[in-house]
Amino acid sequence: MCLRSPRQAALKKIRPPMEFASYLLPLFQLNVIGAIALGTLGGLIVGALPGLTATMGVALLIPLTFGMTPVMGLNMLIGIYIGGIYGGCVSAILLRTPGTPASAATVLDGYPMAARGEAGKALGMATIASTIGGLFAAVVLATLAPQLAGIALKFGAPEYFALAFFGLTIIASLSGDILKGVLSGMVGILIACVGADPISGVLRYTFGVSGFASGFAFTPALIGLFALSEVFTQMERLALDPGRAMPVTGRWPSRQDMSESKGGLIRGSLIGTIIGIIPGTGSGTASWIAYNETRRSSKQPHKFGTGYAPGIAATESANNAVCAAALIPLLALGIPGDVVTAVLMGGLMIQGLAPGPMLFQTNPDVIVGIFGGTFLATIFMFIFGMLLIPLFSRILLIPRHILAVSIVIFCFIGAFAINLNAVDLYTMVGFGVLGWGMQKFGFSQPAVCIALILGPMMESNLRRGLLQTGDDVLAFVSGPITLLFLGLAVLSLVWPLIAARIARNVTLPSE
């Protein structure tokens, strides 16, 4: 019975049709639509270039959204996310190098198609599949997120602690090496402790630097971890041969390709959406599982890996379905669904918005705007994708060294623009070097990122809960919701082992 009232309150905030329509109005302004289109196009280019990921694109452009309205800024970032994940297929198909980890499975069938002169067809199939997966997940996002937020409104301090703890265990599934993943997360939590204590206000580990009183600034840290560190990596990579892109002819897949790919599209969209909702799993996992399932259930499994369109349909529909689905836990529970949504949290914070169920009560216009923006960005992705297919091989020719130095400049302006504070620049450089080193030695940058977000949430709710219950630790493990999240946390820790078993079962076709 308790559940009903807040849940209805959350739903009521965005359900009446007239109100819903009025919340959509800010979305349909020319500058907002333009920002979404630009974001999607920018994301597509960033994703297409090997080594530049959607995560980097979002981290780099968060500060640009500073002066924008929440609907405009957040949807531009979502556009970069959606465009970036899709863009990864371009270099996967034309260069045999996935632009983003999400497109790694696309290489298996995309490159062989390109090699036999069907690059345009492969890119066309990837575009159509990404659009179908993206639109399907966007419908699920708009339907499921309000329901989940309604339930989350009932949470108290112990539940939020359990939720944050669950989110932190995602670290295990984000890193190939659990030990290094958890270590990265713990270091991240300790870094997040710098600054004023959330309960008593006592300063911790500030070394007398006034700029650290409110802790390390989150967005400069993100820009350093994900964007600046990439510049160092680019410097290493440029010493290697970047490869030669396949020529592109044609654009549309044949009727037979579409007919054979129906199953892959459905499976990919479903798997991508489900995987996206599970925090911490991400597009890479979804596309591999979708590929494996589609091949397993196909009547012609031997064709997979030889340039077979259904292989591309499965992987691309899955990885783009993850984009909208990963927004569900972010918006409804305040915990990121994958690495990019963890970075997207920075975009929400810049706008002064705290992701979580209260956002549905306090800013229903933003929520509805994000739902609508996700649809729009997916449609723009389709339009730009189909229009640019003949030009994709030229995008890959952008001089990478000029791009790398330009990224440094953007990083600095972005980090500076948030607080107009030079300390943030040093923070960003520090995190950039740290991020490169972590990447090199197999530690997890996303784990540090998630710990920076969820560490303070976990600490404040743990201590607030202890304060309210008179240090009763049992209060943290007695409620059904806390038990559910703690159970999920255990599952999250076991997930890498399950994933490893799944990966072993995927027998890759010979090249």
Next chain:
Amino acid sequence: MLERKGDIWIGCGLLAFCAFAAWRSTMVKSVSAGTSAGPTFVPWLMIAGIAILALALVIRALRSQDLSRVDLPEKAVFIKMAALAVLMVAYAAAFMAIGYLPATLTVFVIGLWLFDERRWLVLTLVPVGITGVVYLGFTEFLNVWLP
């Protein structure tokens, strides 16, 4: 470099970091807040956790027979990367001190040089063009103040 050798070094570094963090934690004022969990409660938990896991990392590396390698950059590339890091610190210092335009132009030219660009036209026109466009974009369209 062998990955396990790197892990031993990193594990030892993390243990040293824990010792440092523990020392700094003793300097944090303890405040009575109605609960036994004070301002250093979570930091101490993390310090203990990191120390245990760092030790586990070292032990695992010592016992491992794994021959996986970490691809560290060649000496020449590494020197350039170090120079780029120093350039970034200098840029951070110069950003406020001498202003966006001169600092960015200088960093852009040196940055391109570090990336082995030697064509003088590219070294002059590209920095001027991009620095100017970025400046106009941020100050005029996004209303961001740049020093």
